[in-house]
Amino acid sequence: MPRSEPLMLGKDGEPVNPPFTYERYEAWKVVVVNERDGKRLSKKFFSYVAAKQKAQELQEKFEGRAEVGVISRQIGYGPPESKVDDQHLLRLNEQGYYWCPYCRKFREFPYLPWKDSRACEFCFTPDHSFHVVACNPTLWNPVHYKRVFGGA
Numbered sequence: 001m002p003r004s005e006p007l008m009l010g011k012d013g014e015p016v017n018p019p020f021t022y023e024r025y026e027a028w029k030v031v032v033v034n035e036r037d038g039k040r041l042s043k044k045f046f047s048y049v050a051a052k053q054k055a056q057e058l059q060e061k062f063e064g065r066a067e068v069g070v071i072s073r074q075i076g077y078g079p080p081e082s083k084v085d086d087q088h089l090l091r092l093n094e095q096g097y098y099w100c101p102y103c104r105k106f107r108e109f110p111y112l113p114w115k116d117s118r119a120c121e122f123c124f125t126p127d128h129s130f131h132v133v134a135c136n137p138t139l140w141n142p143v144h145y146k147r148v149f150g151g152a
């Protein structure tokens, strides 16, 4: 199953900047979500290393009070290679967890009325987005499969 060919695979969730990233495009975003009221703050970064460092600082600062994440703004990353296995992904999907290729974690995708679709609970990427479909077997269907992988 050519599940992840369109994706850049992160090494254990630690991706490097994509080689084809635009030099002046801030490809990464650090997001802080207040656990209590859901308020969000974010800042964009050019490099993953800088974003990750800021995220770690904020994580320590807001320990237990906010969720901090680094979101890829440009491309989707597949799960780390240790987790790329159709059966493993299928099991997680069936338990309600989907791989989000933009915040690079297994997330729940609740229905969001303001998006009129199911979307990542953290970064709000809808479940019909190209790389979300590619990473999650229960979202595959013949139409998508044909479109994503050129026929089956």
Ligand SMILES: [Zn+2]
Residues within 6 Å of the ligand: 100, 101, 102, 103, 104, 107, 120, 121, 122, 123, 124, 125
């Ligand atoms: Zn996400």
